[in-house]
Amino acid sequence: MKRAAAADSFEGDDEIFVAKKSMLPTAWENDPAASLASLRHVFGEHGGVNMSIEASATFTVMEPETMRRMFTGELGPDRDFFIYSRHFNPTVLNLSRQMAALEGTEAAYCTASGMAAISSVMLQLCSSGGHVVASGTVYGGTHALLTHFLPRICNITTTFVDITDHEAVKNAIVERRTKVLFFESISNPALTVADIPELSKLAHDK
Template sequence: MAPVVAAVEPFTSLLKRLQPQDDGLGDDTGSTDVKPMKAHRRESDPAAALAAARHEFGEYGGVNMSIEASITFTVMEPDTMRRLFAGELGPERDDLYIYSRHFNPTVLALGRQIAVLEGTEAAYCTASGMSAISSVLMQLVGAGGHVVASHCLYGGTHALLSSFLPRTSGVSTTFVDTDDEAAVRAAVWPGETKVVYVETMSNPTLAVADIPMLVRLAHEAGAKLVVDNTFTPLVVSPARLGADVVVHSVSKFISGGADIIAGAICGPASLVNSMMDLQDGALMLLGPTMNAKVASELAGRLPHLPLRMQEHSRRAGEFATRMRRLGLRVTYPGLPDHPHHDRLRTMGNPGYGAGGMLCVDMGTEARANLLMHHLQNSTHFGLMAVSLGYYETLMSCSGNSTSSEIAPDDRARAGISPGLIRVSVGYNGTLEQRWAQFERALAFVQQEIPDAGAGKPCNAV
């Protein structure tokens, strides 16, 4: 190959050349070849795996990796360009790049970290969560293919599967209760079903998918299991349970700042490479490219994701327990009487709790709106806003917001009540301060609607 020569060799290249890389795989050889991260790691805790991964240094030895802002990359010999486009050379094997819509060094480094976090061989970071989801489905399903999906999904994903892909690609989807093994098996079309699609924890009802069961059914049908793990990073590692592909809206818990739109696709290196194919790769040709500056910012947030998830979970669990004592209809998988409590404990990674999301069902939209009004405007408990994973508590009435794309009958079938409030529990302020604010807001509601807090405690999933 004709090497790319720089006037000053980057510090990272020197490190790769002079010393073995301890990436936690236990096979350090000192080779200068940079391999994709592999799924079978010696660390089962995702935070430990992340800490054991190769640290990307800055060009001159900075403790933070450099931002490669260039969109295009030079070569020193004309034939190198031809070999790059022919796939003979590339970023992982030779540290050679073509164009940032294909691969960018900073974005690739973030992808390695997220792959380690999820326990997959590779990952590719995208411009949004929906771009990650849509690109994976278009790549795996193809025109005229069939998908089996949970009947309770984020509204945008539901619209993609029920409206957009049928119209543009002839893709059909059968929506089922994915907790019902017989229903999933009956929904599969032999030879035609390409993907079984679920969320680890359903948005917004917080049902917990039986990932090992769905892996088995998908693979029996020759299909891939794709899991959206946006609600539960670190809490559950779907790929370690057998899922083929894991997608994220990185905008949520992974980012944590409500200031970045981003997504990620985690899976085999063969999938990422196929999606970046110059001729028919969904990522390459649709172009949902992450900006290198965004990737650098996100890389700086990953190390404290475990601490943030632990506190999100701790507070959500405490609030859910106290809400239950008040007689509110609260759904939280960490509560012992949640129908999937034991399942989550079995599948989950120890030490990260049951996640930072809970639901309070006020019965009617009017009651839900009144409670949210007082929580934001009277006591300052949280903010009325969609999204999740922020350090402030965020709340929305799912039926008229993030699940509004789903038809009313389908919402009812999925267990999305008109009065269901989805709450992303933040961690700023003290727990007792925030709980006092919640109680005051509920008191205001009960003054206006005396029976608003009444009702048998239940977990309607």
């Protein structure tokens, strides 16, 4: 699996974000069952029809040369070589492959929490001096990340807008500086509903 170079969408509270635009055939995008059926099936450790849940934090490497190749990135999870569960383990990798298939994307990355997913996306897409346009009704932890941590530590600033006012969203986007338009499909706890197709079109146009 390739590491995410850009984020197309994510579900923060579901602890998963989906990365990269679809590279699957168009017909599969509307048929999650077909997408799942096309995946390589991973069997359990002893041949079970479902894969085993991997509870280990670290993994055995028998040869020093193999470890060198793993730490330089020559061998990785895409070839079933695992170093440490915080990076990848077989269970989480299999989940991410299935999520990518269901969402019709090239790759997905699973995290331990919604805030981990959101932070990963922000720090991947924004560098020092970057700018975010965000809904004013995002989850409190996300609001704190955008208003306190990112400006202070990373020099990344945020303009908050009424996400239902598309003209305000459009005006808040700064050309060549805004890297992320961030909102929740239904905000927590205000239940503001975002028009995802229209906002996505607006962002891509900009």
